[in-house]
Amino acid sequence: MRVLVSVFALVLLVTSGRYGYHRDELYFLAAGRRLAWGYPDQPPLVPLLARVMSAVDPDALWVLRLPSVVAAAVVVVCAGAMAGALGGGRGARVLAGGAVASAALVQGVGHLLTTTVFDLAVWSLVCLLVLKLLRAPEGASPMVVVSSAPVDRETTWTGDPRWWLLIGVLVGVGLLNKVLLIAPVAVLVVALLLTGQRKVFTTKYFPCAVGIAVVTALPYLWWQARNGWPQWELSRAIAGGSSGTSDSPIMFVLLQFGLFGPLLVPLWVYGLWRLWHSRYRAFPLTYAVLFVLFLVTGGKAYYLGGMYPVLLAAGSVGLAGWLGRAGKRWLAAASVIALNAVMSASLFLPVLPIEAIPSSPVLAVNYDAGETIGWSRYVEQIAATRPPGASILTANYGEAGAIEHFGHEYGLPTPYSGHNAYWWWGPPPDSITVVLTVGIDRERLTGLCASIEPRGALDNGLGIDNDEQGEPLFLCRNPIRPWSQVWPELRTLG
Known part of the structure; x- marks a missing residue:
């Protein structure tokens, strides 16, 4: 034994x-x-x-x-x-x-x-x-x-x-x-x-x-x-x-x-x-x-x-x-x-x-396998897309957690998110006027910012279809309302 x-x-x-x-x-x-x-x-x-x-x-x-x-x-x-x-x-x-x-x-x-x-x-x-x-x-x-x-x-x-x-x-x-x-x-x-x-x-x-x-x-x-x-x-x-x-x-x-x-x-x-x-x-x-x-x-x-x-x-x-x-x-x-x-x-x-995963049955059977691939590459893309001084707002805790873990080598700030515990940890300061959003649809952003500029989409470069592949990046400028007022609407549990 x-x-x-x-x-x-x-x-x-x-x-x-x-x-x-x-x-x-x-x-x-x-x-x-x-x-x-x-x-x-x-x-x-x-x-x-x-x-x-x-x-x-x-x-x-x-x-x-x-x-x-x-x-x-x-x-x-x-x-x-x-x-x-x-x-x-x-x-x-x-x-x-x-x-x-x-x-x-x-x-x-x-x-x-x-x-x-x-x-x-x-x-x-x-x-x-x-x-x-x-x-x-x-x-x-x-x-x-x-x-x-x-x-x-x-x-x-x-x-x-x-x-x-x-x-x-x-x-x-x-x-x-x-x-x-x-x-x-x-x-x-x-x-x-x-x-x-x-x-x-x-x-x-x-x-x-x-x-x-x-x-x-x-x-x-x-x-x-x-x-x-x-x-x-x-x-x-x-x-x-x-x-x-x-x-x-x-x-x-x-x-x-x-x-x-x-x-x-x-x-x-x-x-x-x-x-x-x-x-x-x-x-x-x-x-x-x-x-x-x-x-x-x-x-x-x-x-x-x-x-x-x-x-x-x-x-x-x-x-x-x-x-x-x-x-x-x-x-x-x-x-x-x-x-x-x-x-x-x-x-x-x-x-x-x-490299063999896309042509294998792994992802069809094991959802979690796909969720262990591509995070450092995604953060690298986010760093390359983010203008100096911009804050980061993500759709879910996976994106936010990856930025926290891998982002220090790119000088990325601590991200914000309305997902689960991240919502409890607070919104961006009301003084923030430029935010790079990760994984948030444009339709949801229309009520948040006066200017919404597409900045591409996440790509793990491996052709692996996980939850983050293809998620959009937008540059959100000039919030319509202060973040402290918007924050309750961004709360997501799941």
Whole structure:
């Protein structure tokens, strides 16, 4: 297992310096320069990590992404540990860890500094600790699969209730990373109650865990309350399709078969069945409820990704038992996982030369790959277009973050934007009369400036169709109204 995790982490590290920064990473760096207990679209954890890693080396992309590599490795380790907690031996643990390491979602988010990878790590740890809380009595099988008989709900669990304290810490820290964590936590609690496992809550450590989680997340919740709960407004915007990774209901369903790779679908479906017919029925019930919840509320497909490690762990325990000592069967299983890993890496890790991307299926499958290409070239164009003394106003946080990160070598000023946290950071001074706009349509500028002069369009020079390719540049002169008056109209959450 150690070799597996080491190889997985090494692959992520070796590939982390290829292509370039993702738009979200540039935004996290910008937010890290303005540390706060909260932002309109996220809690403070990842901006803080970006600030810390930037202090180590501001120009090393692999350093910035190192926390994500560690978090992704934690997910792999947890998968193996969950297989062990479900009664699996060494083979089952390696199968589960290998399956999760080969997954498209885990590789993709482990390659970038993103909230998703820490969400996966925290939820995997929570699932593992809940399995430890539900530890069966000595001599009882952790995974008793039954055919049609009802599951025994009167089982006495012997797990150490002090695990609740660590769960409380994890949930609190997880909420400082992504408030969405509250959904699976709440659903799992209800699922445990509905499946007759109420005794696990009859300990003083459970309310202590709730208190720890609330107190840890309280500064962020206080920031949201003081600023009108913009996170809820953002959630509605995402549900309405404002994000580049938003999914339609049909795509939400179909993508569940691709998040961890199509070759692993039989394994996690088998794990789902095994858990449903075992003492751990709360986990498949949680999966089903979250599936429906995210589907009807417009959630993204990867919101459900945290449930698959435990499903794969349960499936791996059963598969390892069937494989037995047959070397050919183990070789076949290992080959399937290896093939899944190669397929995932070819699409979700930067292994292809950039020049080959336009003619490959990468961008059609992996939206985020395109968002890691061209930022330094775009900033170079912006610098060449900007007249001396002009301020810069961008349409989104990716453009603004890129200018902040790469613009110092061209002497570019700190940009302004109405997008997400940049709007909170304020408008240009009312004394500014000349502004170079990036990515803002001319129609929107007609009510802002008396003179609008086209200055070309962004071009990454690689023929890669990402969100910034072809976006317009305009020189906006003589604002019709002071920027402080216009600013509320430029506010955008999404």
